[in-house]
Structures are given as structure tokens and as C-alpha cells.
Amino acid sequence: MSTLTTNLNLVKPALTDNADITVINTNMDLIDAAIATKETPIGAQAKANTAETNSKGYTDTKIAALVAAAPGALDTLKELSDALGDDPNFATTMTNLIASKADQTTVTAHLADNVNHVPYSAATGAANTYIVALNPAPTSYVDGIAVAIKINVNSTGASTLNVNGLGAKTILDSLGNAITSGGLKAGIIYSMRYNSTTGNFIVQGKGGGGNATAAQLLNGATATVDIGQITGTMPSKSAQTYTPGTAAQTIAAGEYLSGAQTIAGDANLVTSNIKKGISIFGVSGKSTVVDVSDTTVDTVGHVLNGLNFYGSDGNKYAGSMPNHSSADSPANSIAGTGAGRIYVRPQAGYYDGSVASYVDDGNFQPYNIVFGTSILGIAGSAIPQNFYSSKVSALVQNATITPIQVISVAGPGTLDWANTYFSVSGAISSVMDIYIDGTLFTTFGANGAGIYSYLYGEGGGSTPTTVNIRFTTSLVVNLYKNNSTAGTASGQVGYSN
Structure with a gap:
């Protein structure tokens, strides 16, 4: 179709x-x-040429008006297209983008918000007292306000920050510690935020810090401290046991003890094993622990019986020396005599000077010591054989005899003691015995009267060697010869008291 x-x-x-x-x-x-109805080619060409000329002029005019003073890089559609990102919906795109942006009020508020963004400023001021000026300027310190600050000079210790004249506030590191020497370094930018609870600026994101030194850090280990990174030099000491001696042993300062350090002990380090006056590691010696090496006592006979001693060999011994200090004791013998001196040999042992050592001799009696002579404290009572001395006669008349005394009268071998008598003047309050040659001759009782009696009475004629008279009372005794009466000096027979 x-x-x-x-x-x-x-x-x-x-x-x-x-x-x-x-x-x-x-x-x-x-x-x-x-x-x-159509134009001829020539006519059409003419018209086309005219039209082209008119069109070009028109277009140039319009384009010149459109471009106006646009820069050369944007005076073509291509350049404009490129600049617009080749977006055919550029207007819509831009409208949407503008709608999503904050308005001026919001932007202004944001610029003044130092909490949600961090403004920057280089610091001024001296070391440890830093100052910054922010724009826009904050009106007060609020919790969380931030600032990025470029330090102008190294800190040498605790430091402060003053923002826009609002007041100096202490700066703390991220762990809340005060700034140390070198903690803030010139040329380094630090971010800080304000803590309204403590009223401090806190350094944000600070790494390591502190004042440790290389000598305080184990050998080979590294760490960052206020002055920067350091490498430790502290030596490590492994486990060791120290045996005490005469010299001190020292663990050097600045060493790290990587193992147990043991000071050896000894169960024998006790007071009883340490000499008196010596202290070993704070343990004082016992008062009874002494050095016996120089002792001069090594014989048990030189220490009293019942007492102990330690010899120079350190052994304990019991003394065997007899103690004669409780009572007088007999001497072993008479060691000899000298002019006016008798030597006795006491028993071996100890004498404290309160007792004596003696030798017994029954002949050491007053009646064997010449009257007027004292031998070792014993006064003699024997009368010499010359009974006719006027001196002796004077002594025997009215002589006062003390109690319990023995009167020894030695009779001369040629003296006729017949008709010799004695008389006692005063009362006789106790018995008086008459001994002749050691044999009791007669006793006169305590008859309370004076006595006048012949010593030999009737039938005398013997010649005694000694006549002893014992009595217990104080008497006045007169011994007479040949019935002489008291007071007659001649013919009296003397005696001693």
C-alpha cells in the first residue's frame, strides 16, 4: 500500500x-x-551570506553581553560547563546544597563556640605564664573550652594560661600533674581544654612525661619524659648473699636489685657468745664473758673452796683453797723465833683478817713471866727470887688484885717459909684457893670477913718452889714473912698481880 x-x-x-x-x-x-517557489542558488547564497553576517553580529553582540567582564578561563560555554561540573541540573544542585548549609547566625555562633571546635593562637608572655588572644574572643571560661597554643618559650616549672584576659589558669598534664621544667617546649603546638571542676587547663593527648633521668631508668630501657626520650643507664644487680666480716660491704647507690639481696645470719650471734665490752652488729657482749688468756690463776688451790673460776685454757674449775675466816685456827707449828718475835706457820688457806692463827703452850702464863714485863700482850706476875728488896716489898703491901687472877710467888730455895702468913683486907665474896707447887694447900671460903692465916702454920719448915693463889673477887692482899706486920717493909715477901 x-x-x-x-x-x-x-x-x-x-x-x-x-x-x-x-x-x-x-x-x-x-x-x-x-x-x-524556492530561491535560486545565487539568490539563496546572497541571502545566506546576508543572514550569516546578521546572525554573527547578533550572536557576537549577545555573547559579548553575556560574557561581559568574565575572565578568559570562563568566557566560553565549555569553560563554563567544565566549571559547573558539566551538571545540566546545576541550579537545582546548588539550590539543594545551599539549603543544607547553615545560615549566617549559625555560622557566627559556631565561630564563637570554642568547645565544639579548637581555635588556634600563638602564645605570648614569659616562661610559665603564657597568654593567648582568640578571635572571636570568648567571654568566659566554660567547661571544655579548647585552645591550640603554640608555645613561645620553654617552661621551667608550673605554668599558667591566660585566654583573652579572662585570668591565668594553671596548666596540668594529661595525668593531672603540674607542668615541670621542659614540660612545654617552644615551637610545639599543644591542645588544651578547660576543666571547670578544677579550674585548670589540661594538656590533651600528652604522651609520656615526668622528671625521670637516665640514671633512674634500667640500663637499655627507654622512656619519654618531659625533656624527651631517654635511655636508661641504671645497672642491674642479680641475687647475692653477703656474709658479714670485719669490713663493711656496700651495695652501690643507683643500682636496680633484680634479685634478692641476702644478709647472712648466724644463730651464734647472741649476747652469751660475745665478750664483755664488745658489740657485734648491735648485739652487746655478756658481762660474764671475758678474755681469760691473760689470767694469772690456773691452780684450783689458789681459789677458795666453793668458788669457781675459768683458767687460761677457757675451762671452768672449782677452787679448793680452805677458808679459815670463820674462827681462830691453830697454826701448823712455830716456824722459829727472833729477837722480840715468834714466827708461826699457819695452816694453808684463806684468812680475811678477822681471825687469828695460834700455837698452844701451857707454860705461856702470867706467873711464868716476870712481874713488870709483858710478852705478846701477857703481863707477867712472877716475883724475882730476891724477896728482901724494898722495891718488891713496897709493891706487895695493900696490892689490889683483880678477879680470876692467879698470883704466883716463887720461893727461894734457901728461904724458910715457916711462920709465913698472908692477910686479906676486906670482904671475901667468893672462894680463894692456895696452891703450893701445883698442889691445893687450902681453900678459904666466902665468909665475908678478912683473913689472917699462916701460909704454912704450925710445923712449917719446908721450902716451896711456887705459891699460887686463885680467887674470884677483888682483894687487898698482904703476904708477910716471920710474923711481920703490915706496913713493915723489911722481911716482906712480894708477889705479882
């Missing part, structure tokens, strides 16, 4: 149609008519 063209309505036969001259002619007529 045939169809018509759009512009000239020419018939277009189908492929199955037969050629129809009528249709062909009609189409030709229509074409001819249409061509007749």
Missing part, C-alpha cells in the same frame, strides 16, 4: 505495487511547483 511524504505529499508506492505513470507524473508536478 502506498504512503505520502510529509512535506510535499508525494505518493510513495509500496514494493508490491506496479509502476503507475500517473502517480509518477503527479509527484513530479508537485516537486516542480515546490521548486518554483
Whole structure:
């Protein structure tokens, strides 16, 4: 089936149609008519040239107006397209983007919000007293306010920060410690935040810190401190046992003890094993522990019986020396005599000076010692054989005899003792015995009266050797010869008291 063209309505036969001259002619007529209304090529070219010129001028004018003072990099559509990202919906895109942005009020508030963003400022001021000026300036310190500060001079100790004249606040490290010397270094930017609870600026994200030195860090170990990274030099000391001696042993200062350090002990380090006056490691010696090496006593007989001593060999011994200090004791013997002296040999042993050593002799009596002589404290009472001496006679008259005294009168071998008598003046209050040559001759009782009696009475005539008188009372005794009376010097027989 045939169809018509759009512009000239020419018939277009189908492929199955037969050629129809009528249709062909009609189409030709229509074409001819249409061509007749068209410009000739020359005329068309002229018109085209005119139109081109007019169009170019118009376009140039419009484009010049459009471009105006645009820079050369954006004065073409290509450049504009590139600049717009080749986005055919650039206007919509931009509208949407602008709608998502904050308005000026929000932006201004954000710029003043030093909590949600960190403003930066280089510090001024002296070491340890740092000052910053932020823009916009905060009006007060609030919790969390932040500042990035570039330190202008090294810290030398505890430091403060004054933001826009709001007042100096102490700076602390991230652990809450005061800044130390070198803790803040010139040229380094530190981020800090304000803690309203403590009223301090806290350094954020600070790494290691502190004032440790290499000598305080184990050898080979590293650490970061306020002055930077350091490598330790402290030596390590392994386990060791120290045995005390005469010299002090020292663990050097600045060493790390990687093992137990043991000071050896000894169970024998006790007071009882240490000499008196000596102290060993604070343990004082016992008062009874002494050095016996220089002792001069090594014989048991030199120490009292019942007492102990230590010899120079350090052994304990019991003394065997007898103690004679409780009572007088007899001497072993008389060792000898000399002019006015008797030597006695006491028993071996100890004497404290309160007792004596003695030798017994029955003949050591007053009546064996001449009257008027004292031997070793014993006064003699024996009368010499010359009974007619006026000196002796004077002594025997009215002589006062003390109690319990023995009167020994030695009779001369040629003297006739017959009719010899004695008298006692005064009362006799006790018995008085008369001995002749050691034999009791007569006894006078305590009769309370004076006695006048012959010594030998009737029948005398013998010649005694000694006459002893024993009595127990004080008497006045007169011994007479040949009936002489008291007071007569001649013929009296003397005696001693």
C-alpha cells in the first residue's frame, strides 16, 4: 500500500505495487511547483551570506553581553560547563546544597563556640605564664573550652594560661600533674581544654612525661619524659648473699636489685657468745664473758673452796683453797723465833683478817713471866727470887688484885717459909684457893670477913718452889714473912698481880 511524504505529499508506492505513470507524473508536478517557489542558488547564497553576517553580529553582540567582564578561563560555554561540573541540573544542585548549609547566625555562633571546635593562637608572655588572644574572643571560661597554643618559650616549672584576659589558669598534664621544667617546649603546638571542676587547663593527648633521668631508668630501657626520650643507664644487680666480716660491704647507690639481696645470719650471734665490752652488729657482749688468756690463776688451790673460776685454757674449775675466816685456827707449828718475835706457820688457806692463827703452850702464863714485863700482850706476875728488896716489898703491901687472877710467888730455895702468913683486907665474896707447887694447900671460903692465916702454920719448915693463889673477887692482899706486920717493909715477901 502506498504512503505520502510529509512535506510535499508525494505518493510513495509500496514494493508490491506496479509502476503507475500517473502517480509518477503527479509527484513530479508537485516537486516542480515546490521548486518554483524556492530561491535560486545565487539568490539563496546572497541571502545566506546576508543572514550569516546578521546572525554573527547578533550572536557576537549577545555573547559579548553575556560574557561581559568574565575572565578568559570562563568566557566560553565549555569553560563554563567544565566549571559547573558539566551538571545540566546545576541550579537545582546548588539550590539543594545551599539549603543544607547553615545560615549566617549559625555560622557566627559556631565561630564563637570554642568547645565544639579548637581555635588556634600563638602564645605570648614569659616562661610559665603564657597568654593567648582568640578571635572571636570568648567571654568566659566554660567547661571544655579548647585552645591550640603554640608555645613561645620553654617552661621551667608550673605554668599558667591566660585566654583573652579572662585570668591565668594553671596548666596540668594529661595525668593531672603540674607542668615541670621542659614540660612545654617552644615551637610545639599543644591542645588544651578547660576543666571547670578544677579550674585548670589540661594538656590533651600528652604522651609520656615526668622528671625521670637516665640514671633512674634500667640500663637499655627507654622512656619519654618531659625533656624527651631517654635511655636508661641504671645497672642491674642479680641475687647475692653477703656474709658479714670485719669490713663493711656496700651495695652501690643507683643500682636496680633484680634479685634478692641476702644478709647472712648466724644463730651464734647472741649476747652469751660475745665478750664483755664488745658489740657485734648491735648485739652487746655478756658481762660474764671475758678474755681469760691473760689470767694469772690456773691452780684450783689458789681459789677458795666453793668458788669457781675459768683458767687460761677457757675451762671452768672449782677452787679448793680452805677458808679459815670463820674462827681462830691453830697454826701448823712455830716456824722459829727472833729477837722480840715468834714466827708461826699457819695452816694453808684463806684468812680475811678477822681471825687469828695460834700455837698452844701451857707454860705461856702470867706467873711464868716476870712481874713488870709483858710478852705478846701477857703481863707477867712472877716475883724475882730476891724477896728482901724494898722495891718488891713496897709493891706487895695493900696490892689490889683483880678477879680470876692467879698470883704466883716463887720461893727461894734457901728461904724458910715457916711462920709465913698472908692477910686479906676486906670482904671475901667468893672462894680463894692456895696452891703450893701445883698442889691445893687450902681453900678459904666466902665468909665475908678478912683473913689472917699462916701460909704454912704450925710445923712449917719446908721450902716451896711456887705459891699460887686463885680467887674470884677483888682483894687487898698482904703476904708477910716471920710474923711481920703490915706496913713493915723489911722481911716482906712480894708477889705479882
